Amino acid sequence: MSDNGILRVVARFLIPLIMLFGLYIQFHGEYSPGGGFQAGVVFAAGWILFALIYGLEDALKVIPQRAMYVLAAAGVLLYAAVGLLGVAMGGRYLDFYPLLDSPHAAQQLGIITVEFGVGVTVATVVMLIFTMFARRKSEWKAILEEGDEET
Amino acid sequence: MNIVDLMPFSVLVPLIASAVVAMLPGRTLPWALTFLATLISAVIAALVLPAATDVTLSYPFGNWPPPIGIEYRVDAANAFVALLVSGMATLALLWAPISVNREVPKRQGPFYALFLLALSGLLGITLTGDAFNVFVFLEISSLATYALVAYGSDRRALLAAFRYLIMGTIGATFLLIGIAFLYMMTGTLNMADMAERLPEVRDTRSVRAALAFIIVGLGLKLALLPLHLWLPNAYAYAPNFVTIFLAGTATKVALYVMLRFIFTVFAPDYSFVVLPLATVLMVLAVAGMFAGSWVAMFQVHLKRMLAYSSVAQVGYMVLGVSLVTAAGLTAAFLHLFNHALIKTALFMAIGTVMYQTGSAKIDDLRGLGRQMPWTMTAFALAGLSIIGVPTTAGFISKWYLILAAVESGAWWLVGLIVLTSMMAVVYVWRVIEAAWMTERPANLPMVREAPLGLLVPTWILVALNFYFGLDTRLTVGAASAAAEVMLGSGVSGVNP
Numbered sequence: 086m087s088d089n090g091i092l093r094v095v096a097r098f099l100i101p102l103i104m105l106f107g108l109y110i111q112f113h114g115e116y117s118p119g120g121g122f123q124a125g126v127v128f129a130a131g132w133i134l135f136a137l138i139y140g141l142e143d144a145l146k147v148i149p150q151r152a153m154y155v156l157a158a159a160g161v162l163l164y165a166a167v168g169l170l171g172v173a174m175g176g177r178y179l180d181f182y183p184l185l186d187s188p189h190a191a192q193q194l195g196i197i198t199v200e201f202g203v204g205v206t207v208a209t210v211v212m213l214i215f216t217m218f219a220r221r222k223s224e225w226k227a228i229l230e231e232g233d234e235e236t
Numbered sequence: 237m238n239i240v241d242l243m244p245f246s247v248l249v250p251l252i253a254s255a256v257v258a259m260l261p262g263r264t265l266p267w268a269l270t271f272l273a274t275l276i277s278a279v280i281a282a283l284v285l286p287a288a289t290d291v292t293l294s295y296p297f298g299n300w301p302p303p304i305g306i307e308y309r310v311d312a313a314n315a316f317v318a319l320l321v322s323g324m325a326t327l328a329l330l331w332a333p334i335s336v337n338r339e340v341p342k343r344q345g346p347f348y349a350l351f352l353l354a355l356s357g358l359l360g361i362t363l364t365g366d367a368f369n370v371f372v373f374l375e376i377s378s379l380a381t382y383a384l385v386a387y388g389s390d391r392r393a394l395l396a397a398f399r400y401l402i403m404g405t406i407g408a409t410f411l412l413i414g415i416a417f418l419y420m421m422t423g424t425l426n427m428a429d430m431a432e433r434l435p436e437v438r439d440t441r442s443v444r445a446a447l448a449f450i451i452v453g454l455g456l457k458l459a460l461l462p463l464h465l466w467l468p469n470a471y472a473y474a475p476n477f478v479t480i481f482l483a484g485t486a487t488k489v490a491l492y493v494m495l496r497f498i499f500t501v502f503a504p505d506y507s508f509v510v511l512p513l514a515t516v517l518m519v520l521a522v523a524g525m526f527a528g529s530w531v532a533m534f535q536v537h538l539k540r541m542l543a544y545s546s547v548a549q550v551g552y553m554v555l556g557v558s559l560v561t562a563a564g565l566t567a568a569f570l571h572l573f574n575h576a577l578i579k580t581a582l583f584m585a586i587g588t589v590m591y592q593t594g595s596a597k598i599d600d601l602r603g604l605g606r607q608m609p610w611t612m613t614a615f616a617l618a619g620l621s622i623i624g625v626p627t628t629a630g631f632i633s634k635w636y637l638i639l640a641a642v643e644s645g646a647w648w649l650v651g652l653i654v655l656t657s658m659m660a661v662v663y664v665w666r667v668i669e670a671a672w673m674t675e676r677p678a679n680l681p682m683v684r685e686a687p688l689g690l691l692v693p694t695w696i697l698v699a700l701n702f703y704f705g706l707d708t709r710l711t712v713g714a715a716s717a718a719a720e721v722m723l724g725s726g727v728s729g730v731n732p
Contacts, residue, residue, distance in 0.1 A: 154258070154259065155259060157258075158255040158256070158258050158259050159255075161252075161255040162252070162255050162256070165248070165251070165252040165255070168248075169252075171298070172241075176299055177241075177295070177296060177297060177298060177299045178244055178248065178295075178297055178298070179297050179298040180298050180299040181298065182299065
């Protein structure tokens, strides 16, 4: 769809805004409605729009599929690591109070880090799901074209 | 570190390990880490059981005190189930590597990661004391299981997985609606807190609807007779390792959650009075025992045969529950444990046959007794256990079930239990007859005995069947403690 000028201009204008809004939801999540899950989906939506306009191949240059797998697991591990940190510092699992002296700052730090892990995992998993379906279409096309050549 | 602080790691270790395993390349590494994580989980569960039998253990996550925060609440009942699940997973993993190398040749990291997710989901359901947490873990384990079933090398596995996905999602939705009704009426999600607040609002339609929704939703997960349709195909076409793991764990956990809701959250003097639950469960259990055994007798595909037999065995467990006595519940918990041993051993034997011959059709087993004597002997011995021959684990659970039925004055149930055991003789005998009493036809390939990596775990399971058929201290002790916890937590006036 990259040959359509209107789509290209609008997308170029919108994609940074969508991603910025995603980051806003991510880092304002502990004060206002939002958090890692919503932020991840919004952020991934920006990437999906890019893929729809400029094609999947260009979009995968920005973030290869392999990187998505690794980031998806890394987000979970970040969450788990923060939880384990609470145990290591003498509290319960996912206990943020031991992290810092001030209880408010400790909770804030804990929640932001954990939610960042959620955001990374959700964003990359949404991208992965999109990639899987989009890939399937090009795979089918290749199969059909092969069939045409044979007949 | 005391036992309470250690307890949640039974769930956390597999959960965290799954994220690492998903990224590991090759074949040995993912299996090794998976086995390590599962073993740690099983060891923790084994340490928790004796401690939880004495006092109820409670672990608040993030140090948020319950009922506001999520707590893990472990007593004799769920510690017993957690030990069963993690122990069965460890034994299944011993059997796994050779078979998985054949069935999932590439990218084993994600496969084992899904297994760990399914395991941690099942353990999470078991240990948590929070109703919504139950739903979340149920979805974690179910979603992982759908994907695991779809890994099957037969293309019908995709359809079986899709069917399981649809029916499992309906079941989970029913459970969620039920929990939402309870939350609406009580304002809490903590199960113990819910049980305290429910008596005030118990005579409302919402609470009655919640009970019905929860029982139907969990009945689907449990594969109780009219809701069992997802089970035979899912078991038959999943990779053998997945079938072995699911047969010993998934339905058991669903039964435990159902008991937890019926007995702890609602209290038996409510749930068995407001709905004719005892009658409904008894009728469905008996129907399941007969229909499952009947259909199993005519199956050609042996994995399907064992799957239908599982439907029948779920019937025995639910029959114990429907008596609403301590003896009945003990029998239910006993069979929950023993059936896991029996079915895992049987599926391992059939899985070994499939690995060597590539088929689990009864006609392709003809004359196999002489070519694979160890595998077929293991199947025959585990078959004795499912029939309920004395000195096997299966006998112990049927014996206690019959005692419970007699104690409740339901003599006619004894006849039914014996009759369905006779049907088990038929479907086990068909396999033995094919394997030993017929010559191997010339058109079937000659095969050799299976590798030791498959035989040894199978025989460990067979040995456990006989061990727990002779030494019942652990099983009967833990099962009766579990039954006491379930009944004791209810309001007084329940049948002793």
